[in-house]
Amino acid sequence: QKEVEQDPGPLSVPEGAIVSLNCTYSNSAFQYFMWYRQYSRKGPELLMYTYSSGNKEDGRFTAQVDKSSKYISLFIRDSQPSDSATYLCAMIKGGGSNYKLTFGKGTLLTVNP
Amino acid sequence: DGGITQSPKYLFRKEGQNVTLSCEQNLNHDAMYWYRQDPGQGLRLIYYSQIVNDFQKGDIAEGYSVSREKKESFPLTVTSAQKNPTAFYLCASRDRDTDTQYFGPGTRLTVL
Numbered sequence: 001q002k003e004v005e006q007d008p009g010p011l012s013v014p015e016g017a018i019v020s021l022n023c024t025y026s027n028s029a030f031q032y033f034m035w036y037r038q039y040s041r042k043g044p045e046l047l048m049y050t051y052s053s054g055n056k057e058d059g060r061f062t063a064q065v066d067k068s069s070k071y072i073s074l075f076i077r078d079s080q081p082s083d084s085a086t087y088l089c090a091m092i093k094g095g096g097s098n099y100k101l102t103f104g105k106g107t108l109l110t111v112n113p
Numbered sequence: 114d115g116g117i118t119q120s121p122k123y124l125f126r127k128e129g130q131n132v133t134l135s136c137e138q139n140l141n142h143d144a145m146y147w148y149r150q151d152p153g154q155g156l157r158l159i160y161y162s163q164i165v166n167d168f169q170k171g172d173i174a175e176g177y178s179v180s181r182e183k184k185e186s187f188p189l190t191v192t193s194a195q196k197n198p199t200a201f202y203l204c205a206s207r208d209r210d211t212d213t214q215y216f217g218p219g220t221r222l223t224v225l
Contacts, residue, residue, distance in 0.1 A: 008153065034213060043119075043203055043216035044156075088155070092212050097163070099144075099207075101214060105155035 003027050006089055006104030015113050019076040023089035023104045026070065030102075032092040033065050035074045038106065039085045047087075048074065079111045116140065117217035119204050124222045126191075126198070134189045134220045136204030144207040145187040146214060149173060149200045156203065162187055191222060199224045 006023045013019055021035075032051045036044035048063040050056045056063045064073040072091075076083055089104040117138045126132045138145065147159040158171030162181040176195025181187055191198045201221050205214040 032212060036216075041201075041219070041221065043117075043218045046213055046215060049211060049213055090214075095212065099212060101212075103156045105153065 001026050003030075004089065004091060004102050004104045007107055008105055010108040010110060012110045012112060013079055015079060015081060015111055017079050017111070019074075019079050019083070019109060019111075021074040021076075021087050021089075021107050021109070023072050023091075024070055025072075025091055027093065028067070028070065029093040030091040033063070033072050034090040034092075035061075035063060036088040036090060036103075037085045038088060044088055081111050081113050084110045117204060117206055117215060119202075119217035119220050121220060122218065124220055126222065126224050128224055129193045131190055131192050132222065134191065134202055134204075134222070136187045136189065136217060137185055138187075138204075138206045138217075139185060140206055140208075140215065141184070142206035142208060142215075143184065144209075145181070146205040146207070147171075147177070147179065147187070147189045148203045148205065150203055150219075151200050159189065159202075198222055 004025045035048040037047045038044040050063050053065050053067045060077045062075040086106040086108050088106045092101050094100050120135045144163045146161045148156040150156050157173050159177050160179040162168035168179050168181050178190045203219045204217040207214050
């Protein structure tokens with residue numbers, strides 16, 4: 001079983017839809033959770049960062065973490081064509097020399113005008 | 114502006130040649146990373162460096178080499194020993210306060 005699982009999609013939605021992107025993980029040692037957005041042929045950019053169970057909101061984006069279920073989500077409200085990208089979940093365990101960042105494989109999202 | 118730069122954006126190489134990919138950061142981050150990204154495989158860690166003059170192998174280091182002579186620079190050499198070098202290469206550096214990584218724009222390497 002992989003430490004981080006992410007449905008690769010592709011996911012296609014109409015403009016204005018609410019998008020839900022999800023990752024599950026198997027190792028309870030993961031402490032910090034992130035979402036990156038990656039446009040085609042570009043580097044990933046950090047979108048959301050959170051470390052506690054619950055919701056964190058930033059504009060149209062909400063990151064949700066459920067540590068008891070080992071499940072994280074990213075919700076995008078009022079999706080726009082400019083949101084079309086690959087979304088990568090990422091998780092950190094350990095610190096110092098034991099630091100380890102693990103990525104999901106990414107979900108390709110297309111928002112159709 | 115603070116950030117990470119990678120050059121070149123596109124690189125073509127003949128089989129049997131070594132090539133070096135550049136990565137520079139002005140974020141004053143100590144730790145830097147190299148990843149390889151292939152379709153459907155996500156990001157795989159090649160090498161990382163937590164401090165100047167020190168680096169460690171990641172999950173797929175075979176056929177690659179790095180150096181870290183300056184805090185700002187972490188070049189990656191793809192050697193002729195790398196069997197499948199065609200890929201998108203990403204450099205990142207780590208924020209010590211949040212442990213998050215910030216990425217450069219990437220270099221697409223194609224072996225002809």
